[in-house]
Amino acid sequence: MKELTTDHTSQQFNNELETLRQHFLTMGGVVEEQVQDSLQAFLDSNGSLAQDVKNKDSTVNELDGIIDEECTRILAKRQPAAGDLRMILSISKAVSELERIGDEAKKIANLTMQLIDEGESPRGYVEINRIGTMVSRMIHDTLDAYARLDIDAAIKVAKQDRTVDMEYKTALRSLVTYMMEDPRSITRVFHVIWILRSLERIGDHTRHVCQHLIFLVKGIDVRHMSMDKIDAQVKTQPE
Amino acid sequence: MKELTTDHTSQQFNNELETLRQHFLTMGGVVEEQVQDSLQAFLDSNGSLAQDVKNKDSTVNELDGIIDEECTRILAKRQPAAGDLRMILSISKAVSELERIGDEAKKIANLTMQLIDEGESPRGYVEINRIGTMVSRMIHDTLDAYARLDIDAAIKVAKQDRTVDMEYKTALRSLVTYMMEDPRSITRVFHVIWILRSLERIGDHTRHVCQHLIFLVKGIDVRHMSMDKIDAQVKTQPE
Numbered sequence: 001m002k003e004l005t006t007d008h009t010s011q012q013f014n015n016e017l018e019t020l021r022q023h024f025l026t027m028g029g030v031v032e033e034q035v036q037d038s039l040q041a042f043l044d045s046n047g048s049l050a051q052d053v054k055n056k057d058s059t060v061n062e063l064d065g066i067i068d069e070e071c072t073r074i075l076a077k078r079q080p081a082a083g084d085l086r087m088i089l090s091i092s093k094a095v096s097e098l099e100r101i102g103d104e105a106k107k108i109a110n111l112t113m114q115l116i117d118e119g120e121s122p123r124g125y126v127e128i129n130r131i132g133t134m135v136s137r138m139i140h141d142t143l144d145a146y147a148r149l150d151i152d153a154a155i156k157v158a159k160q161d162r163t164v165d166m167e168y169k170t171a172l173r174s175l176v177t178y179m180m181e182d183p184r185s186i187t188r189v190f191h192v193i194w195i196l197r198s199l200e201r202i203g204d205h206t207r208h209v210c211q212h213l214i215f216l217v218k219g220i221d222v223r224h225m226s227m228d229k230i231d232a233q234v235k236t237q238p239e
Numbered sequence: 240m241k242e243l244t245t246d247h248t249s250q251q252f253n254n255e256l257e258t259l260r261q262h263f264l265t266m267g268g269v270v271e272e273q274v275q276d277s278l279q280a281f282l283d284s285n286g287s288l289a290q291d292v293k294n295k296d297s298t299v300n301e302l303d304g305i306i307d308e309e310c311t312r313i314l315a316k317r318q319p320a321a322g323d324l325r326m327i328l329s330i331s332k333a334v335s336e337l338e339r340i341g342d343e344a345k346k347i348a349n350l351t352m353q354l355i356d357e358g359e360s361p362r363g364y365v366e367i368n369r370i371g372t373m374v375s376r377m378i379h380d381t382l383d384a385y386a387r388l389d390i391d392a393a394i395k396v397a398k399q400d401r402t403v404d405m406e407y408k409t410a411l412r413s414l415v416t417y418m419m420e421d422p423r424s425i426t427r428v429f430h431v432i433w434i435l436r437s438l439e440r441i442g443d444h445t446r447h448v449c450q451h452l453i454f455l456v457k458g459i460d461v462r463h464m465s466m467d468k469i470d471a472q473v474k475t476q477p478e
Contacts, residue, residue, distance in 0.1 A: 061463040068460060079318035176425055183422040186415055221307060224300040
């Protein structure tokens, strides 16, 4: 594990940064659970699990607010520099991504409840399961990478988003064909498409979290670079 | 116009904040143009205008990077407090929303090009025109509100997002009905639906920019409040 923080005159400051980091990882854990549960709720047609996902939204919003306040307070009081400043800015941005991942999980939960109300759902189970498992794994690995400041892991996860995008497009094509063959299914298939869309968005947000981690560790802004360029940049950049 | 910045010992610091604000408004202007042009390109089936929208993406990304660097530099060098700190944090977050609005405009441009390639497009013109005009106006008014730090205008714009969401749902329902009646149109109608979806997202991002402005001026985090609650909070909060 790398040590990013510079020597602080104040132990109190160290504690504040550590608390911030812990809150971020806690929020990540809740969001990860939301995504996994929303997926499981869909696969099992489990309405009460879907409701659980929705209920967790208030916890996520609360943590989002707490973390943002902590960032502002540390910036005002401690006037951090270098690695500490980057850590705060990185968490401040990454937390918005986590919050939106939670929002997408909530959307999946809502769609699941609608599908349960309307009776059995057509197609899409296999695709949703595959893509959902992929993005759940991505979130898990991203939080691990944040906890260990592991930039190689972050790059690996960010690259997986490409596969998610490809899988999403393939799934969409097959659902469109299915709708053409059975137009009466269109409304219900649409629910499945919105779920896929949410999973694809979760992949995007997770990639952004990884990019913020790369900024934290390396101090380079990689948001508008291709993954190959990021890889090359990171390798030539000193720690 | 309200004066937010506290007295600075350094004129140089004032200049830096003003430059940051100007860059933010410049980036907003480019993004506003992208949205308007992507809409016009769709309505006129104008492929070269759609290409213009895509070309502007690099300008937006560049400004995004510049603004982020400026925020980091000012935070490290000037150690701002109170209103100045809020301004930097607010701009730092709002700029990510602008960047995503630009991304959605680029998606609309891409979809427009595909529709042009595939021949005349079915339905959806009226709806896209209506919702597109609404969100273009919202962006314009948001940037005005930022320039004047006008919180009442920001609340007004944020509330309009509700109307966008309702219009979007209505449009979607009518397109689903249309697809059921004419299943051969499904693929092309999907392009129209993705454009509507992008416009709806642009409305969301614009609302978030407004919420960051309210945080800037009032120092309260309104991201997870209903619009009515925001209204009430802002009215009871001293300037």
